[in-house]
Structure formats: C-alpha cells, structure tokens
Amino acid sequence: MFTDIDLDSGVPVYAQIENNIQFAIASGILKPGDRLPSVRELSESINVNPNTVAKSYRDLEVRGYLYTRRGMGVFVNKGIEAKCREDSRRQIIARLHEVIGEAKAAGLSADEVNEIVAKSLRVEGPPYGPTPAEVLQLARPRRAAK
Amino acid sequence: MFTDIDLDSGVPVYAQIENNIQFAIASGILKPGDRLPSVRELSESINVNPNTVAKSYRDLEVRGYLYTRRGMGVFVNKGIEAKCREDSRRQIIARLHEVIGEAKAAGLSADEVNEIVAKSLRVEGPPYGPTPAEVLQLARPRRAAK
Amino acid sequence: MFTDIDLDSGVPVYAQIENNIQFAIASGILKPGDRLPSVRELSESINVNPNTVAKSYRDLEVRGYLYTRRGMGVFVNKGIEAKCREDSRRQIIARLHEVIGEAKAAGLSADEVNEIVAKSLRVEGPPYGPTPAEVLQLARPRRAAK
Amino acid sequence: MFTDIDLDSGVPVYAQIENNIQFAIASGILKPGDRLPSVRELSESINVNPNTVAKSYRDLEVRGYLYTRRGMGVFVNKGIEAKCREDSRRQIIARLHEVIGEAKAAGLSADEVNEIVAKSLRVEGPPYGPTPAEVLQLARPRRAAK
DNA sequence: GTGGTCTAGACCACC
DNA sequence: GTGGTCTAGACCACG
Numbered sequence: 347m348f349t350d351i352d353l354d355s356g357v358p359v360y361a362q363i364e365n366n367i368q369f370a371i372a373s374g375i376l377k378p379g380d381r382l383p384s385v386r387e388l389s390e391s392i393n394v395n396p397n398t399v400a401k402s403y404r405d406l407e408v409r410g411y412l413y414t415r416r417g418m419g420v421f422v423n424k425g426i427e428a429k430c431r432e433d434s435r436r437q438i439i440a441r442l443h444e445v446i447g448e449a450k451a452a453g454l455s456a457d458e459v460n461e462i463v464a465k466s467l468r469v470e471g472p473p474y475g476p477t478p479a480e481v482l483q484l485a486r487p488r489r490a491a492k
Numbered sequence: 493m494f495t496d497i498d499l500d501s502g503v504p505v506y507a508q509i510e511n512n513i514q515f516a517i518a519s520g521i522l523k524p525g526d527r528l529p530s531v532r533e534l535s536e537s538i539n540v541n542p543n544t545v546a547k548s549y550r551d552l553e554v555r556g557y558l559y560t561r562r563g564m565g566v567f568v569n570k571g572i573e574a575k576c577r578e579d580s581r582r583q584i585i586a587r588l589h590e591v592i593g594e595a596k597a598a599g600l601s602a603d604e605v606n607e608i609v610a611k612s613l614r615v616e617g618p619p620y621g622p623t624p625a626e627v628l629q630l631a632r633p634r635r636a637a638k
Numbered sequence: 639m640f641t642d643i644d645l646d647s648g649v650p651v652y653a654q655i656e657n658n659i660q661f662a663i664a665s666g667i668l669k670p671g672d673r674l675p676s677v678r679e680l681s682e683s684i685n686v687n688p689n690t691v692a693k694s695y696r697d698l699e700v701r702g703y704l705y706t707r708r709g710m711g712v713f714v715n716k717g718i719e720a721k722c723r724e725d726s727r728r729q730i731i732a733r734l735h736e737v738i739g740e741a742k743a744a745g746l747s748a749d750e751v752n753e754i755v756a757k758s759l760r761v762e763g764p765p766y767g768p769t770p771a772e773v774l775q776l777a778r779p780r781r782a783a784k
Numbered sequence: 785m786f787t788d789i790d791l792d793s794g795v796p797v798y799a800q801i802e803n804n805i806q807f808a809i810a811s812g813i814l815k816p817g818d819r820l821p822s823v824r825e826l827s828e829s830i831n832v833n834p835n836t837v838a839k840s841y842r843d844l845e846v847r848g849y850l851y852t853r854r855g856m857g858v859f860v861n862k863g864i865e866a867k868c869r870e871d872s873r874r875q876i877i878a879r880l881h882e883v884i885g886e887a888k889a890a891g892l893s894a895d896e897v898n899e900i901v902a903k904s905l906r907v908e909g910p911p912y913g914p915t916p917a918e919v920l921q922l923a924r925p926r927r928a929a930k
Numbered sequence: 931g932t933g934g935t936c937t938a939g940a941c942c943a944c945c
Numbered sequence: 946g947t948g949g950t951c952t953a954g955a956c957c958a959c960g
Contacts, residue, residue, distance in 0.1 A: 398950080
C-alpha cells in the first residue's frame with residue numbers, strides 16, 4: 347500500500363495515508379490485530395515526514411480504527427472491519443447525493459445524469475481500483491529528488 | 493439574498509459566492525452587461541469580509557465571466573452565457589465521474605450506485621438549502637445610487 | 639487564563655492548555671460563541687510553540703468544545719457548557735474511584751480513607767481553585783530565559 | 785500469576801510490575817531475603833519484554849526495596865516491610881489529596897465528594913481486575929533451579 | 931526499537 | 946490577520 351501518495355494533489359498527505367489504511371482494512375488487506383509499519387518505517391518508504399505519518403495514525407486511532415501500544419507499535423483494532431466498510435460507503439453515498447444535488451441545481455435533467463452515471467460505470471476495468479496485489483507490496487521506497 | 497452562504501460548510505466562502513454568480517449568469521438572472529453589486533454593498537448584505545467578495549469578483553474576471561471598469565463597477569461579460577452553462581456542466585460531470593470512480597473503488601456495485609443515484613434524483617429541491625430562486629435574489633443587479 | 643502552564647510538570651503542555659479551556663468553559667468564563675485567542679497570540683503570551691497551541695485547539699474541536707472558521711479564528715461551541723461540566727465531573731469521579739480502589743488494595747481501612755478525605759476537604763479556601771478573576775487576566779506574558 | 789498486567793491500561797507495564805512487587809512485600813507475601821524470579825523467568829511468565837522486567841527490578845533497587853547479588857539473583861531487602869507499607873500509604877494519600885483538590889476545583893461540593901467516596905468504599909473488591917491474592921501468586925518467591 | 935511531545939520555521943488557503 | 950499542512954530535528958518514556 348501507499349504506492350499512490352501524491353504530494354501535489356491538493357489532498358493533504360496525512361488524509362491520503364488515512365484513506366489508504368482505511369481501504370486496506372475495509373478490503374481485508376490489513377486484518378484486526380495486524381501491526382502497521384512503524385511511523386519511521388512508513389515515513390521513509392513514502393518519503394514523508396514522520397510527524398505526518400504519526401498524525402495519520404493518531405487520527406485513525408481517534409476514529410477507532412487503530413490502537414497504540416507504547417514501545418510496541420500501532421495495531422488494527424478488532425471488530426472494525428465492518429464499521430470501516432460502512433464508513434467508506436456512507437462517505438461516498440453522501441458525496442454522490444451532494445454532486446447530484448448540484449447537477450440538478452445546474453439544470454441537468456435526470457436523463458442526462460443517468461447517462462453520465464451509466465457511462466462512468468462502464469469505463470475502467472478493475473472493480474476495486476488498484477488490485478490487492480499492487481496494494482500489498484508495502485511501499486516500494488521511491489526516493490524522489492530530495 | 494444570498495441566503496445560502498454557509499460559513500461553516502467547509503466550502504470556502506469565496507467559492508460559494510462564485511457559484512451563486514455563475515449560476516445566476518447561466519440561468520439568465522444576470523444578463524450580459526448587467527452591473528454586479530459593489531464589493532462593499534454585497535459584502536455588507538451577506539455579512540462577509542469585503543476581501544472575500546473582491547476575491548470572488550477577481551476570480552470570475554480571470555475566468556472570463558466578468559470585467560471591471562475602474563470607477564464604474566464590475567459587469568457581466570457578453571456572450572458568456574453559453575460558456576457559463578458549459579463550464580457548470582463540465583465541472584459537475586467531472587465530479588460525478590470522480591465520485592463514481594471512488595464508489596467503485598470502495599466496492600459498491602453498479603446496481604447500488606444506480607439505486608443511490610435514482611433516489612437522489614427523486615428528492616425534491618436542492619439537498620442543502622434554499623431554492624435556486626431564493627439564491628439568486630441577491631444576484632439581481634441593482635443600479636442603486638452611488 | 640493560562641497563567642498556570644508548567645512546562646516541567648510532566649503533564650503535556652497541550653493537555654494543560656486543554657484543561658484550562660475546558661475549565662474556562664465549564665465555569666462560564668468562556669461563553670458559547672466567544673472567540674479564543676488566536677493560536678499565535680496565545681502561543682506568544684504563554685511562551686509555547688504555536689503548533690502546541692494548535693494541537694490543543696484541534697483536540698478540543700474533535701471533542702466537540704470548539705469549532706474553527708478558517709481565517710476567522712476558533713470559537714466556543716454552543717450548548718456545550720453542560721456537557722463540559724459533565725465531562726469534568728465524570729473524569730474526576732472516575733479518578734476518585736480509582737484512587738480509592740488502590741487505597742483499599744493497599745490495605746487502608748474505610749475509616750482511614752474517610753479521615754483523609756475529610757481532612758483534604760477542609761484544607762484550602764477558594765472553592766474553585768484559581769479565582770475567576772485570576773483566571774480571566776489573559777496570560778500575563780512571561781518571558782522566561784530563552 | 786501476574787494475571788493483572790494490562791498492556792492497554794495506559795499504566796506503564798514496568799510500573800504495574802513494581803506495584804505488584806511492592807504490594808507483595810507490604811503484605812508479607814514476599815519476605816526479606818526472598819529471591820525474586822529471574823528477569824527471564826518473570827518476563828516469560830507474564831509475557832513481557834525482559835528489558836521491562838529488568839527496569840522494574842532496577843527501579844525497586846534504587847528505591848531500596850531490592851538488592852542484587854551478581855550471579856545469584858535479586859532479593860528482597862531486610863527491614864523494608866514497614867517502609868514499604870508506609871510508601872504505599874503516602875503515595876495513595878498524596879494522590880487522594882490531589883484528586884480531591886481537583887474535585888473542588890471542578891466545583892464538586894464536599895457532600896458530593898463524600899457520597900462518591902462512600903459509594904466507592906462500599907464496592908466489593910478492587911475495581912480493576914483480580915483479587916490481591918491472585919495478583920500475588922506470581923510474586924511467591926521460587927527457588928527454582930537456576 | 932517503538933510512539934509522544936515540543937520546537938522552529940516554511941508555505942498555503944482563507945477572510 | 947486567521948488556522949492548516951508539512952518539514953526537520955531534538956528529547957523523552959516505554960519495551
């Protein structure tokens with residue numbers, strides 16, 4: 347995972363990391379009890395400051411996905427898989443409703459919206475974005491220009 | 493007037509103002525050549541910092557919707573109506589594609605997506621706030637003295 | 639407030655700041671809607687790094703006490719006073735139970751505990767710790783040796 | 785044996801171990817001259833990092849409870865029983881005063897405090913975990929072969 | 931080795 | 946001016 351951190355995407359890096367982890371849990375790549383890469387480890391492998399990674403871990407701990415054992419590392423919480431999937435779903439459904447609301451406000455007809463949606467659903471093959479395989483290979487270090 | 497500026501929505505205030513104006517142009521409430529309310533006027537009427545309104549006007553000028561005549565005010569550009577509608581459409585379509593991409597990535601099936609979309613289309617009125625008509629009252633050009 | 643930040647107390651500085659604010663809200667010194675001192679302002683007045691203050695503010699936002707308006711500042715949430723008092727109470731009651739549990743485990747008798755408690759309740763005058771007046775004078779700047 | 789080490793309690797593991805031993809000495813389960821389990825033995829039996837156990841022993845040695853004989857092991861100091869009980873008492877009394885001070889600062893009345901204390905004293909057994917007897921099984925000195 | 935706290939200072943978006 | 950993000954690097958507690 348974490349092969350797709352984009353420093354220039356506008357999305358905060360810590361949020362991208364959180365999304366990656368959330369996705370990994372939701373799809374079973376990270377299982378309850380699994381230990382996450384250490385802050386330093388991950389920060390080096392994705393070329394990001396340790397504080398940034400730590401912030402992601404802390405956020406996810408607050409949100410109930412992870413827990414920390416001082417001196418031992420950060421772990422995936424038990425019984426969180428379903429909640430995690432639910433959260434993803436809810437977030438996306440909310441955004442969908444929002445965008446469609448805007449579409450209507452902008453004067454697009456239901457037919458137009460349906461057509462766009464249908465087209466969007468047809469495009470792109472893999473049902474899950476990056477394949478689990480890709481996701482799994484832990485952070486090929488990429489040492490961009492310093 | 494501009495009753496739908498929400499300071500706590502997370503959406504930047506200047507962007508909300510821009511959207512209102514863009515929509516007003518697209519739907520003919522603001523016509524080419526119309527003068528917009530002055531920065532001070534608008535900022536007072538919607539209780540927003542003048543700098544914020546000024547930024548919105550500047551942005552829209554850069555994007556080709558408005559032009560400024562020093563000492564006279566800010567006006568709606570000619571021949572911009574169609575472009576304006578097009579821009580709205582394109583933006584929204586892009587966002588739709590994006591969200592649906594994410595939905596697929598999160599594991600939602602095409603059927604689920606279609607169902608959500610259908611439900612959202614069925615709902616009456618915009619999901620967050622006043623009707624477009626209300627929204628645009630403010631945008632009505634005013635040739636008030638000064 | 640914030641006259642009593644102790645850098646060497648072992649209690650994290652950000653937690654001390656949070657406690658101060660929580661106390662100020664609970665006791666009505668900070669009222670719903672009030673704006674807090676800006677991060678930079680407060681960080682200078684108590685000689686602490688802005689990041690530390692920012693962390694306190696963010697924590698309290700997550701906990702529901704504060705909300706942020708970008709570019710405007712950080713404010714006390716509405717309808718939080720009671721919750722705030724409740725939280726304080728609950729925390730302290732929990733700690734009391736804990737300590738008394740330990741006292742019993744260490745072999746202190748109920749009588750002994752009661753005596754200690756009675757003594758502790760008798761000591762010290764002001765019912766509220768620092769007087770509201772003290773608390774209010776916003777952070778006399780103290781520039782300790784650098 | 786040492787069934788009450790809770791890795792997730794927030795209380796440092798080394799402190800939990802120290803408390804267990806201190807309590808064992810105070811209550812006569814460990815007598816002056818008794819040999820403690822070796823670091824490795826204890827660390828295995830309670831599933832804790834040997835460094836952590838070693839730190840506990842070191843701390844208790846500094847505090848005068850234990851002494852080390854190179855090659856022989858770690859032993860309970862003579863004439864330490866009373867001191868040990870005293871220390872426990874003093875620590876707990878200090879904490880009680882502290883918490884009650886906070887309770888007053890938070891606005892709890894003396895009556896409320898007394899009520900909470902009474903309730904807490906009424907409860908059977910320690911509030912968090914096994915009975916003292918259980919706790920100390922492990923602490924039973926073992927003269928196992930080296 | 932692990933994470934947690936704090937500092938210093940840069941850059942950005944927003945108002 | 947406001948807060949938010951990120952970096953760099955120090956020091957500490959814990960295992």
